[in-house]
Amino acid sequence: MNWRESAGCRGTDPELFFPVGSSTSLPTRVQSDEAKAVCGRCPVARQCLDWALNAEPVEGVWGGTTETERRAMRRRRA
Numbered sequence: 001m002n003w004r005e006s007a008g009c010r011g012t013d014p015e016l017f018f019p020v021g022s023s024t025s026l027p028t029r030v031q032s033d034e035a036k037a038v039c040g041r042c043p044v045a046r047q048c049l050d051w052a053l054n055a056e057p058v059e060g061v062w063g064g065t066t067e068t069e070r071r072a073m074r075r076r077r078a
């Protein structure tokens with residue numbers, strides 16, 4: 001079974017996971033935190049994060065992380 005079939009965000013407005021604007025602005029951070037809260041209840045968050053870390057850089061919140069956070073994780077892994 002594909003992990004996406006168990007995604008905790010199914011049925012959630014996808015736009016929640018793609019905050020627009022500077023990552024340091026309050027509205028963007030609030031939106032990211034709301035998306036991360038959904039990820040925090042997701043049964044496949046680990047698989048989702050692994051996918052996002054191994055994909056080409058992808059925007060948005062995946063596996064409870066933003067692309068900025070994943071970039072830092074990739075640097076630490078390298």
Ligand code: SF4
Nearest residue numbers: 007009039042048063
């Ligand atoms: S970790 Fe977040 S973005 Fe990934 S499938 Fe789960 S809810 Fe969706």
